[in-house]
Every structure is written in structure tokens, then in C-alpha cells.
Amino acid sequence: MIRPMLLTDVPDVLALLNWMDDAPEREVFSPDARDPRELQLECEDSTCLVDADEDGVNAYCALSPFRDGLVLEGPVSDGGHLPALLRRALEHADGLPVYAFSARDNTPVRAALEAAGFAAMHTTDFYSGPPSLLTAQACAPAGTRISRRLPFTDYRALYRSSEDAWAGRLNWTPEQFEAHFAQDDVRLVALMRGDAALGFAELEFCPEDARADVTYVAVHPAERGQGLGLKLLALAAAEAETHPEIRTLRVRAHDHMKPARALYTRAGLKHCRSVVTYMKDGDEDV
Structure with missing residues (x-):
């Protein structure tokens, strides 16, 4: 069942966020908080939805103000219904553009975003080293x-x-x-x-x-x-x-920034992660 997030869902959502943290390929844009009280505070200005059953929450997403529109937090899913969750979230977009960020290797989320009408804008690669x-x-x-x-x-x-x-x-x-x-x-x-x-x-x-x-x-x-x-x-x-x-210095470069990529490679920094930025234009049917 897809419904608004409740205060009693906070422990399950935290467990889901920690599950995401355990594997780089699960990464999406998500709340920074990893503490119940901090998560509750961070969600106050967001529209938060969960997919839950009798065993608890198995998927989460939210919409928060961002730039000229909104940003999608998630979806984070350990077996939830991503397409239905995205549809419900986008019903709250009020015609504004919605941005989303996903690890390049997070194929389930990327497929769901693209099926929901999100278009990939660019990929950001990260490099790091001591x-x-x-x-x-x-x-x-x-x-x-x-x-x-x-x-x-x-x-x-x-x-x-x-x-x-x-x-x-x-x-x-x-x-x-x-x-x-x-x-x-x-x-x-x-x-x-x-x-x-x-x-x-x-x-x-x-x-x-x-x-x-x-x-x-x-x-x-x-x-x-x-x-x-x-x-x-x-x-x-x-x-x-x-x-x-x-211990670590990290830099980033979008896919069109070839001189920056060459600079970071020449400096000896190693590629460590890639994130795809998506956007769904406002005033589209969902």
C-alpha cells in the first residue's frame, strides 16, 4: 500500500536508507539524516511517501524544494513497487520540474525514472585520492x-x-x-x-x-x-x-567537462562513482 509516511515509519525508513548505504549501486539522492530525530526534522518540509505492507516499509520517496522546482529523494526500494510509487509522488509536483539523481549502476531505479518520463541530463563522475x-x-x-x-x-x-x-x-x-x-x-x-x-x-x-x-x-x-x-x-x-x-580528497566532473577529467586523471585521482542527473519537465501528464 502506498501512503504518506507516518512518524511510526521512521525506524523502517532509516533501515532502508542504511540498506542503500551498504552498496554503491543502490545510491540515489536521499536524506542526509541517519538518526530518527534528525530524519523527522529533515522530512518536515517534504512530501514523503512509503510503500508498506504488514511487514513494514519496503520503499520510500519524497519531493522537496530544489532550484526552480522539486527534487526527488529516492526512490529507495527493497522490493517496493517503484512505478506506482513514482506516479503517486509526481501527483504532488504541481506542474513544477522534478530533478532526480541516481547511481549510474542503479538500473532498477533508472529504468523506473525513465518509464515515468524523466530524461537523463548528464552524468557526473567523481574522482578521489589522498x-x-x-x-x-x-x-x-x-x-x-x-x-x-x-x-x-x-x-x-x-x-x-x-x-x-x-x-x-x-x-x-x-x-x-x-x-x-x-x-x-x-x-x-x-x-x-x-x-x-x-x-x-x-x-x-x-x-x-x-x-x-x-x-x-x-x-x-x-x-x-x-x-x-x-x-x-x-x-x-x-x-x-x-x-x-x-584522508580523502574528492572532485567531480560532468560528462562534457573533458579538460577537468583529464586534469583529475593527470593528478593521479581515481574514478570512484558516477551519478546520473535526471529531470522531468513541469506541466507534463503523469
Whole structure:
């Protein structure tokens, strides 16, 4: 039976999320919480559905606000009815676009998404390795200096010139920019020539996973082809290594970002996972 998630379903949903965590090929976009109270709080602003029988919950999905529409959490299923669960979830989309994210090897979920009208937008590949792979190269090239702050206008200009799909940051206010980089788990390393910003690398620390994610590397178009991308990656690795709990540096690249993929391979980082981004346009019949 497909129905709204109840408070009494929280332990079963947590067990299902932990089951997903046990195998990389089961990965989908899902709540971060792995604690009953935290999961309850995280679900408060979402439309959450479960497929349940007398033995408990065997599938879960939810819709939450995201970008210009909604994001699908899940579906996570250990024997649930994915097509029916997706149909019920999409009834709550109210004509908005719905995004979904699934491991490339999660064939049951990908088949269900595509049958429900979701179209694959791109694949994001992740690469990782110990920061020590790169720290020997963590120095500023001749004529440049390292900065750990950028003016908001320089950050936005570099971001815009790098042609990434994360365009929401172009709409940030100065206050949002300052609040983001005031967070304890966020760092920025930039290369400057005089007062001109040549590029930056941005990191987010995930100490619970002993990992630092390089969420973005940007090099000004006029400065490309000089090895600055590798220097910025090395500087990010050195920043990660200042935190003893960090054991892994991870980066990402969409399937069209061939220079980034080549950079990560040249740096010695190894491919570790692939995630497919899907979208179902709004105002479609479900």
C-alpha cells in the first residue's frame, strides 16, 4: 500500500536508507539524516511517501524544494513497487520540474525514472585520492600569490566565465556570499597576480566521512593552458591536509567537462562513482 509516511515509519525508513548505504549501486539522492530525530526534522518540509505492507516499509520517496522546482529523494526500494510509487509522488509536483539523481549502476531505479518520463541530463563522475598525491605541487607559480579570500565581484566573474551549470550562485547577494564562506566547513584558495584573480578552488569538509570535496575549480579563460588548474587542485589538497581527520580528497566532473577529467586523471585521482542527473519537465501528464 502506498501512503504518506507516518512518524511510526521512521525506524523502517532509516533501515532502508542504511540498506542503500551498504552498496554503491543502490545510491540515489536521499536524506542526509541517519538518526530518527534528525530524519523527522529533515522530512518536515517534504512530501514523503512509503510503500508498506504488514511487514513494514519496503520503499520510500519524497519531493522537496530544489532550484526552480522539486527534487526527488529516492526512490529507495527493497522490493517496493517503484512505478506506482513514482506516479503517486509526481501527483504532488504541481506542474513544477522534478530533478532526480541516481547511481549510474542503479538500473532498477533508472529504468523506473525513465518509464515515468524523466530524461537523463548528464552524468557526473567523481574522482578521489589522498591529498598527499598533490601537496608537493602546492605552491604559487612565479609572479602570483595565494589568497584565501576573494571579493564577491571577482568570485562571481570567475564563476560566470567557467560555464558551469551551478548557475544559482550567480544570483547570490553579497550577504549570501559572506554567509557561505563564513561556514566552518567551507574554504576557498585563490591565485592572484597583483589584484587580479586568476582562479580559485573551493572546498567543503566532510569530517564524518574523513573527506574534503573540491566543489569547484575555476580558472579565468585568459589564463588557461598554463597549469593553473593543477596548481589550484594542489593548493586545495594542501588546505585539506591541514585537517588531520581528512584522508580523502574528492572532485567531480560532468560528462562534457573533458579538460577537468583529464586534469583529475593527470593528478593521479581515481574514478570512484558516477551519478546520473535526471529531470522531468513541469506541466507534463503523469
